Amino acid sequence: MLFLLKLLIIVLAFISPEYEAAYVPPYSSVVVPITKHTDAVNPLYSVQIATYWENVQFIHENFLIDIDAPFSWHDCIVQWNIYPGSCPKDVRCVSPVSCEEYQCTEVRTTYPYQNPSCPPDTNSSTLPGWGCTCPVNVVDPVTRTCGQALLNYEYFFSMHTSNGRNMYDGIYSAYPNAACVPSSSFGSFPANVTGVVAFSTSRYALPEYLNEPLKKALSLCLPSSTSSRGVLFYGTGPYNLLPQSSVDLRSYLSYTPLLKHPNSFGYFIGVVSIVIKKRSIIVPTNTFTKLSTIDPYTTLRSDIYNSVIRRFSAVTKRIPPAKPIAPFGLCFNTSYNGTKVGLKVPDIDFSLQNGKKWTISTANSIKKITNDVSCLAFVDGGVTSEPAIVIGTFQFEDNFLLFDLENSTFGFSSSLLLKQTSCSNFNFTLTQQPLN
Structure with missing residues (x-):
């Protein structure tokens, strides 16, 4: 009632x-x-x-x-x-x-999937007693293959x-x-x-x-x-997250503009440099940085990736190296004389076009692969990678991210673990909705 x-x-x-x-x-x-x-x-x-x-x-x-x-x-x-x-x-x-309805034409002509495996849309599909249906292409986000x-x-x-x-x-x-x-x-x-x-x-x-x-x-x-x-x-x-349920997560956020990409409905930001221990790796101008919930790790075009690896290797030279494990190019030995060693590495800062910085701390930069090996969770995207930078989900974990679609801004908290909470701390207990 x-x-x-x-x-x-x-x-x-x-x-x-x-x-x-x-x-x-x-x-x-x-x-x-x-x-x-x-x-x-x-x-x-x-x-x-x-x-x-x-x-x-x-x-x-x-x-x-x-x-x-x-x-x-x-x-x-x-x-x-x-x-x-x-x-x-x-x-x-x-x-x-129906293939004759405006939604069919509009969806087919406005979404910008440019995938070589996708055939042209056709009206060849029909239902008995109905007529033509509206086949549209979809791309499997896991395999990147095209389907209908x-x-x-x-x-x-x-x-x-x-x-x-x-x-x-x-x-x-x-x-x-x-x-x-x-x-x-x-x-x-x-x-x-x-x-x-x-x-x-x-x-x-x-x-x-x-x-x-x-x-x-x-x-x-x-x-x-x-x-x-x-x-x-x-x-x-x-x-709000527990245990600080009185703290609004928006108070932790920094903001940067969301950018429009001509061939995507996704979300992009402007990264101007990647800073590792006070040294900047300049990102070429007119470079897009994509935010992805499908790519597992941050992917960098080869020129940017090689510079990051060189700099990160230099600032972590005291940590024993390990043989790289694909898809990563820089790995570390986390055991020393049979003893597990806690791995603490310098932060990686994405410097953004409006002067803000998104800090990637150890929890989001180092991926444990085996009991003895951990790797820098950045991947070489190749010399022609477009976009040049794709920030993946490992870098998102336990970060609070806000896509403000009305103001075209992106808010980011950096790691919530540093705030003594995590993304797993929302109270999902179902409660009665109050009457106004």
Whole structure:
């Protein structure tokens, strides 16, 4: 009964001018836990989102987080005449977008996947009794290979609401276009992950459908362990983690402008130099730095990478070296005469175009590979790598990142471990949403 009363108040807020002026939602964002997976080729991160209602309960699916994809896609089939019992058991059926509808043309002509393995879009796919469907290309974020999906309607994402400190029992739903791919498309994915959720700047990505009454702000806090959960917020702060639940994480943030790249819906910033122990490695002008939730480690174009390796080798020459283990080029021996040695190395600072710096401390620069070997978690991208710098997820872990889409700025905290907290410290205990 209480849930129905809350729902009635929310509905009245949107249909009545009187309520519209007075109603302020008790939540400031939606919130979902983030899970780290290590059972694929590279570490990946997913969110669990409710996607349909069946037998008086929400059914959830696990989606990889992709801040570059133009739209979301998952394991489902399109079916134009959906009625009870028409959909195969344990299969999600959704309505197709026709090749003649504007959404089909717009998606095909506005998203900039330039992948050599992708064939041209065609209208060759049909459904009996319906006509042509809308095949669109999708790129597997794990293998980078191209596949085909069918654009659909009647798809929804439902997430819990939050005041930044608690997760409420209230539900917020959005209805974006998405696309269906066959179950066989997920062989490279982690177990039980059957979709990709797009958090890019594309008008068909999920943020475009989450704006009322939420503000356009995406926050990511990736966990460093598979046994604990990180947190994703969409909406304004505050954002609070235990044990300092009174501290708004925004107080830890520095900001830099988000840059637009002509061939991507992803997020880019301007790095002007990489500083290691007071010496700067200049990054060529007009160089883009991409932020990625798919690439596992920061990748540098060869000229930049070689300079970083030379400098880092010089400032860590007292640490016994180890034979490099792919894909890394600089590794260290963490055992000395049979004794484990704690590895503490100088910070690496990304100096940004507006004078701010993003500090990469030891927790985000050194990757433990074996009991005896740890490596600098930066990778050589090759001489023609474009973008020249891609900051990967290992550098994101236990950092709080805020993509302010209204003001086109990027906020970053550097390691929360230095603040005696981590991305795994959000309180996901479900609490009752207050009535306004």
